Amino acid sequence: MKFGIVFFPTVGPSDKSAEVYFDEALRLVDLAEELGFEHVKIVEHYFFSYGGYSPDPVTFLAAAAGRTRRVRLGTSATIPAFQHPVKLAGKLAMLDNISHGRLDAAFGRAFLPDEFKAFGIRMDESRDRFVEGVDAIKRLWTEEDVVFEGAFHRFGPVTLLPRPVQQPHPPVFVTTARSAESCAEAGRAGHHLQTVPNVMSTEELQSRLAVYRAEWAASGRSPGTEQIHFSYPCVVAEDGQEARRKGRVDDDRNSAAIRDAVASWGTTRSEAYPGYEKLVEATKTSHFESKMDQKKLLIGSPDQVRAQLEQISQWFGDDITISLGVHSGHLSYEDAAATMRLMAEQVLPKLNGGRG
Template sequence: MEFGVNFFPAVDPARKSASTYYDESLQLVELAEELGFAHVRTGEHYGSACGGYSPDPVVFLTAAAAQTRRIRLVAGAAVSPFAHPVQIAARLALLDNLSHGRLDAGFAHGTPRSGLFGVPGKDSAAPVEETAEACIALWSGEEVRFEGDVHRFGPVTGFPLPYQRPHPPVFVEGAASAGACARAGARGHHLQLSPVPGGRRQAQRLTGAYRAARRAAGHRGEGRVQIAYTCYLGTDREVTLAAARAGEDHRARLTAGAGAGTGAFRADVRRPLPGAAGATAHDYDYDYDGGYDFGDGYDYGGGYDFDRALAGHQVLAGTPDDVRAQIETIHAWYGSGSCLSLQFNPGHLPYGRAVRAMELFAAEVAPAFTHSPAPAPTGAGAGARAAAGAAGAGGGRGGRGGGPAVAATAAA
């Protein structure tokens, strides 16, 4: 099983500036490479403290590429309704060249906040699939005339071509919809998911649809299923769970200001969505084929329930023994080919706590699934992080550290 590091900032600007968050995150990118994590991932979000520090995955991942040598760079994902495919293909290809072929290209649906760009949430399913196909065509090096339901352009030849040929691995957000997962499988793409509130039954419904469609279309292998999780890890269970509860409650409050939520968080569906022409979350059909289908028994209303989220395996929290057991359950749900993209630094927690959690995970959790010991942090970067951890704060970025670490997260 494979593990990577995910950055989805839920940060109140009054508590942490953007520059401090970026400095801390890029130090954690260096640490992730030293500890053998397989990838670093970030996405694209606008207009809210929940995700708003991540408006451009290409820019962040370019900075990450400059400070690393081995680790994969996952755009998780570029939100296709927000830009034209010619622009998206060119920017992703640029990153792939700058990193010498380390890009995994992800494409996502819009959320209700796509209304900020004049794209209603109901219209966001077609563009994500069309955009992925358009980018693949543009990466071919041939002259392209594209005729889709939404995008029509050409003749045009894409420049630059990506470093990886014929193109980087493509991931598509499944968005908790069996229909979207099946379409990703039929096209031979890999899949990105968030923790589903429907538990084992819903997880197996989504991955089953994906893998069945992939096999039916004749694609080799089962494909990769990448699931994003927040991970709170420490040696003292009570202290760690208290920090996790506070952190998740903080995220839920920020999410409440961003419109509809998922999982154990239930948004106020009557809340007006800024920039969406007076629409509310209730106006967005999250059960449409290609959008969000949370399984039987899901309803909106209420608030965030951390205990329910933890029991439902929507968040990882506790000691190394606790988290190992949680991951064993998750792996059984999603099956072979699944990998976890772990957020250790939601942004509001002390930087040193994220450092300690990553080191603890690499040393005491990952080897149970990868059969490889984690390397110890090395180099100037590790020293800078140790000093920052002792102070409980971020600070400037450290050095690049040692050479590429032995991958503790090689697929088992």
Template sequence: MRFGLSFLPDCTPETKSPQTYFSDALELSVRAELGGLETIKMTEHYLHHYGGYCPSPLGFLSAVAARTASVRLMTGCVLPVFHHPIQLAAEAAQVDAISGGRLDVGFARAYLPDEFDALGLPMEESTERFRETVRAVLRLWTEEEVSEDTPFFSYRDVTGLPRPTQRPHPPAWGAAVRTPESFTWLGTEGLGLLITPLISPHEFRDHLTLYRDAFHAAHGGTGLRPRVAASLPLVVADTDARAERIAETHLRRYLDVWALAVNAWDRRESTAYRGYSGFGWMLRGLKPTELFTRGGAIVGSPATVVDRIRAFNDHIGGVDQILWQIDFGAMPLAEAGQTLELFCSEVLPEVKSL
């Protein structure tokens, strides 16, 4: 199993300024590479304190590339529904070149109503727009004189530049959360799967089976294999009690900021997002202790964390990579750095053979 860091800004100006947030994130990225972690991931969002500091994961990853030598750089995720495929394919290929071929590109459909409303896009067409844009990006990376004619964009005889450094293109991933059809589609398309198990790994086990079955049905015998990466909050401290105190404070902030971003779902329904109505109520009702007692976060002393990682991997049915959120809830650099140091020195040697 491989490990890395997953960033999603959840700061307010009172808890961390944008300058401090990115200074901390870049410092943690450098330390992660030195400690033996393999991936740095960043997510795109707008308008809200949940993610809104980072409208451009590719911009952040370009800065990480300049400070590191070998760590993989992953968008987790860019939101294709808000971008033209020519622009997205070109900007990603540029970062692939800057980094010497270290980029992985994760795509997500987007799900925050305020983002769609402000950018003037209907949520009901998000699935088709997402899929058409992802397919178009992959064509622009691998083909020349590409033509497209969709309800969302059209062009003729386009050859994208720069060409990707990695061939045939950077590894591509897609995020799925609730909709079974999303897991099936990602498997059929041959993309890696990105998940964030919010409460319990058990809730994702059947969905991972859907993904893997669809992948094998479409790509069996080709040499391609399904890939699953999970993002989880992590706190490691010298004792379980200390880790849990840190986690409770910052998980509460993390959940509160997230709940504010999804408030619109308390009064909204969409046929494209079945099961999302009331999302804010659900987040506000969650207790931080529920996350780390049921497996939605990993918290404890090094020995406890080793046991909980093994239990998580068993309960979910196995993942290829875990990307840790170690700075959630606007956590200070000192505490996030402690988690990273203890994980790399005392936990990683015990779990990397999973």
């Protein structure tokens, strides 16, 4: 297993200013570099406390690039539907150059009705816009004199500058939350995979990974060369009860944030998002204890979290990468830093009998 950190702020001005949140987050980036974590990521969302402090991952990652030399920098994820592909391809290529080739480019479809409404984008178009956008960006990164004729964008001939440092292009990830077909499409296209185990059962996720890996191999790519990243909220303390107390506060706040963000699904339907109207009810019945029992949260003492990770490894394989959600903004910087230090110094060295 490899480990990094992911920032998914779930705070607003009444909780903590964006200025303070980003000061704290960038200090944690420094710590990730110091402690040897593999990557730093951040999300893209708008308007709500659910991710709304991060409307542009590239801005944050550019700041992180200037303070680090080793850690990889990941979007988690950018939304092609909300930007012109020439603009997004150029921004990401700039980041790859600023970071000397450390970009991991993850793309997602988005799923919040209010975001689509603000951008004037129909939700039923989201899958087609996603596929077209990623295709256009990859072509802009790898070809010259690109002429693109899509359903939503037409341009060319153009040659993008700057060219990415990584060749033929930065690693491309697809971020998917619930869709089995999205996992299959990612495997067929040769894209790496990011997902959130919290939104499905262990059996559902195992099934999706099996489909993804099968499609990856069937497309002629070598098995084992795919990258699979999972994100887990994480709170570690020397005292396991203290970690659970703080983790419960964090999870309750995170649940409240997503409950507000998905409320418009109560009156929204889209063929591109079957079953998403159930999110409203699902967020009302989200319980900390059941998440802990199902290993959907990494919370506890170092030994408890190590045992949780070893169970996750048995379920999904030891070749996955874990992104630790250490700072949603509700707990202190000191709590997040303690979690990272304990993970690096007491959990990972002992993982799988010392082979972590």
